[in-house]
């Protein structure tokens with residue numbers, strides 16, 4: 001057996017051993033020695049699991065069909081047109097269909113009980129020359145008042161060919177093994193987007209990868225993975241659809257006094273301004289959006 005194959009076998013054996021020792025998800029996060037980022041459900045190959053364990057992301061080619069993507073795209077277009085005319089249209093059903101369609105993969109990261117916490121159709125505009133179409137390097141966990149970290153995953157699907165030219169995702173492989181870092185608005189000339197916080201300090205020499213994708217390709221990534229996206233230098237809107245999932249066994253935490261306090265305050269301010277909600281808690285803004293999509297929920 002080659003050294004690489006032997007190493008793969010050892011790591012997978014270790015991962016599955018660790019998975020078998022899981023008593024509850026809470027105990028996994030508290031016990032560093034049994035930390036694992038994926039489950040053996042039979043969907044991912046050992047190589048794919050190992051890749052995710054080591055890099056914090058995994059690209060699955062051609063996961064969402066062209067027909068489905070075109071349907072999401074059409075609904076989005078219809079939604080925007082109706083928004084302009086101030087007519088209400090429910091965009092939820094197609095987005096939920098997206099969330100439901102990829103659960104076989106999602107459960108490899110969350111386990112069998114799955115909540116869809118946040119679904120987005122990301123319509124990245126052509127850059128107007130001020131570089132505001134960039135998304136600063138960040139960790140998604142900054143926005144989440146729930147844990148454990150390793151049972152949260154983002155799925156991000158390209159709705160068209162996504163390249164460096166139109167602002168593909170950029171990831172720093174392996175950074176999911178680090179801690180949640182301080183985030184704030186980047187010191188960029190030109191301008192920044194509301195709530196687009198970035199990691200204050202990260203190693204500028206850390207290897208970075210531009211994740212170029214074809215329509216329907218989907219990348220799954222860990223909430224501590226440092227990632228962002230570049231400028232859209234084309235004339236078109238670059239479209240992607242994404243969903244953040246969490247295990248139904250995740251639980252809310254109080255982020256007061258942590259690095260997440262700044263985003264909590266900003267979200268509360270927005271809820272006050274936009275909806276006149278004075279007493280809304282950060283976790284309520286998530287509880288309101290989260291939906292059970294498979295299995296059971298215990299506390300989210």
Ligand SMILES: O=C(O)CCC(=O)C(=O)O
Nearest residue numbers: 122135140227228229240
């Ligand atoms: O779609 C993009 O440009 C970036 C998305 C992203 O980083 C996120 O949603 O966390």
